Amino acid sequence: MSNSVYEALTPQTLGERLGKLDVLTEYLGTDISTWSVKEVGDGNLNLVFIVESASGSVIVKQALPYVRLVGDSWPLPLSRAFFEYHALKRQALRDPGSVPEIYHFDEEQALIIMEFLTPHIILRHDLMSATRHETLAEVLGNFVARTLFRGSDLSMNAAERKQDVALFAGNDKLCDITENLIFNDPYFDAEMNRHTTPHLDGVVSELRADMDLKVEVQHLKSIFCANAETMLHGDLHTGSVMVTPSDVKVIDPEFALYGPMGFDVGMLLANFYMAYFAQPGHIADAEGCTDYQAWILQVCEDIWQHFVSEFSHLWRTERTGILYPASLYEDQGHHLASEQALTQMLSKIWQDMLGFCGVEMHRRILGLAHIAELDTIEDETLRAQCETKALLFGRHLIKNRHALGAPADLSRLALVMEKETRA
Secondary structure, three states, X not given: OOOOOOXXXXXXXXXXXXXXXXHXXXXXXXXXXXXXXXXXXXXXXXXXXXXEOOOOXXXXXXXXXXXXXXXXXXXXXXXXXXXXXXXXXXXXXXXXXXXXXXXXXXXXXXXXXXXXXXXXXXXXXXXXXXXXOOOHHHHHHHHHHHHHHHOEXXXXXXXXXXXXXXXXXOOHHHHHHHHHHHHOHHHOOOOOOOOOOOOOHHHHXXXXXXXXXXXXXXXXXXXXXXXXXXXEOOOOOOOOEEEEOOEEEEOOOOOOEXXXXXXXXXHHHXXXXXXXXXHHHOOOOHHHHHHHHHHHHHHHHHHHHHHHHHHHHHHHHHOOOOOOOXXXXXXXXXXXXXXXXXXXXXXXXXXXXXXXXXHHHHHHHHOOOOOHHHHOOOOHHHHHHHHHHHHHHHHHHHHXXXXXXXXXHHHHHHHHHHOOOOO
């Protein structure tokens, strides 16, 4: 296929077009008439097929030359599959077992054939059904710590690092989407924005008239644009995590780029906090709702604590890159200075994370791409109440990120916001 002109797959054409690939016949057998092909893509951008036979199963993911959520009026480069492939390969090395295994990549056809994660389901769905996962916080905290640390100047040598930055700089179109949809569009009447009207009109007007808020958001955008600290997943949320009771996998890093360390952590935690505020729309029993909300807040605290613990461990054992060399610290017996530098770096990541967390909450409620936890609440008045609390929580994080000092502060703030009924 790699020598053919790009053509989007369909369930009807996939077997004929891919049936001679050794990697597929190895898993599915050579008789394509026995293959079952189902298109299951429910995201905003791509085609995703589950291909099964009596012998096995795989996922075939193919980029489309436009934003699927919008249509061909919004063209998008097929090269995003190239960046997703390279990001997955790096994440697999930096945190083994955390992402699906890649079997085949075809750049011309913009497709990746990979491990079919089963019986995994999307974490976002579990959060709407009040399901708990005991290892979730540890796995996700370790994933962000390992991928962010090992993809940075703290771990990589100069040549490897600069070549990697240059490679991912080519993902500029998706980076442009991030810069506009997250940092600009929620704060003015952008064409593709949408929100729960008329219930949210008042708070939306309030946010867009908040000059201090908009200044802080643009400060955060400046941090995002100017700080190529590490390779980011770029779109890390609860829809990019697949789970079973005993396993957690991270998927869909097609927005991968080099950026600030706090970004991935902020995106991830924002989606947990939005799930927290959305629970009254999914759990009718007040006591059960409060109990599950408390679990979500504990997961948020634990993700950060696991991130700090693992990042600190890597700092002390794997800091072999071009920044903070041991020759300036431990080799001279200056262990306290090393710990001081670590503490200051974690503080900077924490403050950035808070800001990015708040901005993500705003764009998921006011921008183009929403989250199912809120959008599926049928009672519009109740939905708007949940969304209002999340919006105000996000604003507080953005404007007060230099004053909030610990994860428990965020849990207390969320509890206060949950008592608010304004909508």
